Amino acid sequence: MQWETVIGLEIHAQLATRSKIFSASSTQYGAEPNTQANAVDLGMPGVLPVLNREAVHMAIKFALATDAEIGKHNVFARKNYFYPDLPKGYQISQMSLPIVGTGTVTVELDDGEIKEVGLTRAHLEEDAGKSVHEEFHDATGVDLNRAGTPLLEIVSEPDMRSAKEAVAYARKIHSLVRYIEICDGNMQEGSFRCDANVSIRPVGQEELGTRSEIKNVNSFRFLERAINFEVERQIDILEGGGEVVQETRLYDADNDETRSMRSKEEANDYRYFPDPDLLPVQIEDELIESLRSGMPELPDVRRKRFIADFELSEYDAGVMTADRRTADYFETVLDKSGASAKLACSWISGELFSRLNKDGVELVDSPVDAARFSGLVARIHDNTISGKIGKDILDKMWAGDDDVDAIIDKEGLRQISDTSEIEKMIDDVIAANPDQLAEYRSGKDKLLAYFVGQVMKASRGKANPGQLNKLLQEKLKA
Ligand code: ADP
Ligand code: MG
Numbered sequence: 001m002q003w004e005t006v007i008g009l010e011i012h013a014q015l016a017t018r019s020k021i022f023s024a025s026s027t028q029y030g031a032e033p034n035t036q037a038n039a040v041d042l043g044m045p046g047v048l049p050v051l052n053r054e055a056v057h058m059a060i061k062f063a064l065a066t067d068a069e070i071g072k073h074n075v076f077a078r079k080n081y082f083y084p085d086l087p088k089g090y091q092i093s094q095m096s097l098p099i100v101g102t103g104t105v106t107v108e109l110d111d112g113e114i115k116e117v118g119l120t121r122a123h124l125e126e127d128a129g130k131s132v133h134e135e136f137h138d139a140t141g142v143d144l145n146r147a148g149t150p151l152l153e154i155v156s157e158p159d160m161r162s163a164k165e166a167v168a169y170a171r172k173i174h175s176l177v178r179y180i181e182i183c184d185g186n187m188q189e190g191s192f193r194c195d196a197n198v199s200i201r202p203v204g205q206e207e208l209g210t211r212s213e214i215k216n217v218n219s220f221r222f223l224e225r226a227i228n229f230e231v232e233r234q235i236d237i238l239e240g241g242g243e244v245v246q247e248t249r250l251y252d253a254d255n256d257e258t259r260s261m262r263s264k265e266e267a268n269d270y271r272y273f274p275d276p277d278l279l280p281v282q283i284e285d286e287l288i289e290s291l292r293s294g295m296p297e298l299p300d301v302r303r304k305r306f307i308a309d310f311e312l313s314e315y316d317a318g319v320m321t322a323d324r325r326t327a328d329y330f331e332t333v334l335d336k337s338g339a340s341a342k343l344a345c346s347w348i349s350g351e352l353f354s355r356l357n358k359d360g361v362e363l364v365d366s367p368v369d370a371a372r373f374s375g376l377v378a379r380i381h382d383n384t385i386s387g388k389i390g391k392d393i394l395d396k397m398w399a400g401d402d403d404v405d406a407i408i409d410k411e412g413l414r415q416i417s418d419t420s421e422i423e424k425m426i427d428d429v430i431a432a433n434p435d436q437l438a439e440y441r442s443g444k445d446k447l448l449a450y451f452v453g454q455v456m457k458a459s460r461g462k463a464n465p466g467q468l469n470k471l472l473q474e475k476l477k478a
Helices: 053-065 163-179 220-239 285-293 299-310 314-320 324-337 341-359 370-381 387-399 404-411 419-432 434-441 447-458 465-477
Strands: 003-014 076-080 090-094 103-108 114-126 130-132 141-143 150-156 192-202 212-217 247-252 257-263
Touching: 003 163, 003 220, 053 114, 053 150, 053 163, 053 285, 090 114, 103 163, 114 163, 150 163, 163 192, 163 220, 163 299, 192 220, 212 220, 212 257, 220 247, 220 257, 299 314, 299 324, 314 324, 314 341, 324 341, 324 370, 341 370, 341 387, 370 387, 370 404, 387 404, 419 434, 419 447, 419 465, 434 447, 434 465, 447 465
Parallel strands: 212 247
Antiparallel strands: 003 150, 003 192, 076 090, 103 114, 114 150, 130 141, 192 212, 247 257
16 A cells, blocks of 8 residues: 655744733743743733734734735634643634634745645744743642743645655745744744644545644654654554544654654643633734835745846855845845855855854854955955965954954965066976976976965965966966
8 A cells, every 4th residue: 555644734933022922021031930921921810911013013924925814803712721831721822713814835845846835824822831840859840931922823734745845844934934033943942843743645545544743843853753753653553454543642852753642532622712801903904014015035036036146056045045144144245245146155155154153153143244254255356365365364353353454464465466476486486396397397297286386385375376377387388
């Protein structure tokens, strides 16, 4: 039997507002437990939630970025269940009238294939608190700092057919929400989490198989592994004559397996009903248009522009638009340095990224900002310095505040492009190496590199390599 895998994802993106979705408490990560939970977050009697306008704006931006319907009349509902980290006894979410309706996301797979994934909906909701088990003996602590943190839950259609497709889709959403700056995308801190719904069916069968739902996967690598494990598990069950039960499962990264959490029978009936404390949200066209006009150029559009306007390769354009800050950095360097896109791109993806990686620093915190980096690239572009010396200078810029020109002047690193000066050095080197000269002239072409090296050394690395090569070959042949 040939099986087809079917996957739908529910992604929780934490919205990057400063305060919570219904209260003024801070959403800052990492505070002491229970220092960022006020009376509203604690569900005290008599308090009223007040909707955070910014969370609504962010959800609309997401709809605009995915060409999705905007729920101009959307409603908050109470999802009722008991859990220690949910003091109100219900979570405020959206049910039948979400803020974002159907849309599409275009995903590019590794082999270049383009895949369209349908969005079912995206709704606003509040996060719950956190139960803390590690720090206590025979007890569980409850930290309510996270209670009331705004989430956008993004639900896909069951359109993905492999773990790889699911990961490509999740990465796409991850890049999109960061691009439009509605979520910081930090997966370690739980700002971006995926639930994967997985089922299999015989190839050719229309009807969907019974699914299991793997909860709260917080890395792309784990997402891929969890889905692959789950598919194998379901195939084993069906081929052994059994039936898959609809249930919630957890991925255990240490053992690379999924385990049952609760089955459908035990599942809660949430008794959703409209929250009487919150008015329905009416979204005016004016607001939508003003948010639309403030939208950044989206990554796909920008990538295509980089290819069309700057003649970057598909690959380079992908790297330069992987996130918005990189793309902005690149465009600044291109603009200010006057260099070709190829040169700017190779210095950013090579020398800049390797130094950031080595130091574990994000581009925003780069010791060399786009303006200073442009100065460096400009000097390589106009042949003031060679690429090799450029790397040394970048190390110095990295460690201090000097700009490229200050370093060049201070250390006398200006590239020597004066023909007569280079010729003089070549003459000296040739005169000092008569044996090598004879060998070269008798056909040992390889010695050219030796001569280049000697002249370069004499110039302390400053001779213009192109000129040096040309002049040297002429002189050696003469
Ligand atoms: P629930 O609200 O119980 O989680 P939904 O019907 O809203 O269920 O579906 C949640 C997610 O599961 C969606 O992303 C959807 O595409 C996906 N899904 C639904 N049925 C299947 C299935 N049989 N196989 C794989 N994914 C599915
Ligand atoms: Mg679900």
